[in-house]
Amino acid sequence: MVAAQTKLPMQVSHVKSTHMTENTDHTQLCEWLKEVAENRCKISFTHLFKFFAPKIQRIARSKFPNEAQAHEVVQDTMSNVWRKAHLFDANKGAATTWVYTVMRNVTFDLLRKIKNNREDNLSDDIWPIAENAVTEDHSYEDHLENKQLLRVIEALPVTQQEVVKGFYLMEMSQEQLATHLNLPLGTIKSRLRLALVKMKVQLGEEHD
Amino acid sequence: MIKHHPKFELIQSYVNGELPASLSIGITLHAELCSVCQQKIAQLTEQVAERSFDELSNPLLNELSKLDFESDITDDDFFDSMIDDITDSNDIDTFAEVMPKQVIFKDKSYTLPSALNNISMGKAANIGKLSRARLQLDENEIHSNLLHINPGGGVPEHTHKGFELTVLLDGSFSDDRGEYHKGDFIMLDGSFTHNPISEKGCLCYTVANDALHFTQGINKLLNPIGSFIY
Incomplete structure (x- = not known):
């Protein structure tokens, strides 16, 4: 019983890890997209087209009543792939995911045009093609970085700490700090310099 | 959280x-x-x-x-x-940095999330501590608004025939089931009755497919407000 239980999660993870590579050659698709982005390579684009277009066509036929609209989805999606390939980042996900996003967005805008008579093309604001989420990640990292910075400051000798905190966190001038801590200006300057050297080493190491 | x-x-x-x-x-x-x-x-x-x-x-x-x-x-x-x-064309699409859109409710300025950047917005209308600006999405019976509640304001106890979605963009509010904070996604359907109150004020994105329907005594007189918020 115990053995069976421990086996279960492994099976699940096995299914998941092979999920992406089973039938589709993802590396090849990425290569083609890269060729299109960097060299405007028509041959690579033709390969991508032959792979995606018939499938897009089939999916679109299930969502739109007529052939012409399905063709419009194929045309718009593939032309977006041609014009936006440079926005694809292989580190962020599979080529299929990216093309799916492009196709879904085109479909959404076209459906909205038909149903609500609006040509406001909102889809790229709802599902950004060029990972807008990056900005979000970024602020998150910044926040972590601040935390890390604080930890490094906290590790300094107390005499250096109060100078660094006063100067950077409380935004006091070196002169103000000298008066405040009742120390010569030269001492403030040298403590600040020593502290920064130490912090640089620490942060540098942690960044590697 | x-x-x-x-x-x-x-x-x-x-x-x-x-x-x-x-x-x-x-x-x-x-x-x-x-x-x-x-x-x-x-x-x-x-x-x-x-x-x-x-x-x-x-x-x-x-x-x-x-x-x-x-x-x-x-x-x-x-x-x-x-x-x-x-x-045939070698053009590529580049993305220009879009300036975040600002909105002002009762002298308080908010930076709107980028998802709302390209949606035209009606002028804010006010009733007491409530202000709302309509988002021009043209989805027939589905109406979308930015709803601002000044500190101490609220929406009298009401129910919905359809659904009501509230996404809290800033601040907080509470009803008898608890307190809601920035980022909360609150989807209610016709079976719920509630009376949200915002002690410190808040800004919400709301979507509803029917007017609010006030349920209690004197507040029934307020039913025009229900259409106002919808």
Whole structure:
């Protein structure tokens, strides 16, 4: 019983890890997209087209009543792939995911045009093609970085700490700090310099 | 801390692009603030994409298209000319940095999330501590608004015949079931009755498909406000 239980999660993870590579050659698709982005390579684009277009066509036929609209989805999606390939980042996900996003967005805008008579093309604001989420990640990292910075400051000798905190966190001038801590200006300057050297080493190491 | 998230089925329809713009925007607004849902969305998108473009995992669709033999032949010619057409132009799409949109309610200025950047907004109308600005999405009976509640304000006890989605963009409010915070995604249907109050004020993105219906005594006189908020 115990053995069976421990086996279960492994099976699940096995299914998941092979999920992406089973039938589709993802590396090849990425290569083609890269060729299109960097060299405007028509041959690579033709390969991508032959792979995606018939499938897009089939999916679109299930969502739109007529052939012409399905063709419009194929045309718009593939032309977006041609014009936006440079926005694809292989580190962020599979080529299929990216093309799916492009196709879904085109479909959404076209459906909205038909149903609500609006040509406001909102889809790229709802599902950004060029990972807008990056900005979000970024602020998150910044926040972590601040935390890390604080930890490094906290590790300094107390005499250096109060100078660094006063100067950077409380935004006091070196002169103000000298008066405040009742120390010569030269001492403030040298403590600040020593502290920064130490912090640089620490942060540098942690960044590697 | 975000406690209220969209249901799985809703996220699924969102990923499939099947929800109206108003609800899709609501989920985007929530996901921008909620890394848990952000991850769910990314995972689902990857799976749906894989399924869509993987022939072997979709044998039925494949068979159907083989039956459709004639149209396949015309498609080939059609596709070839389409490729030429597309690659004819060497233009690429670049993205300009968009300045975040600001909105002012009762002298308080807010920076709007980028998902709302390209939606035209009506002028804010005020009743007491409530202000609302309509978002021009033109989705028939589905109305979307920015709703601002000044500190100490609230919406009298009401119910809905349809659904009411609230995504808290800033501040907080509470009703008899608890307190809601920035990022919370609150979807209510006709079976709920509530009386949200915002002690410190808040800004919400709201979507409803029917006017609010006030349920209690004297507040029934307020039913015009129900249409005002809707």
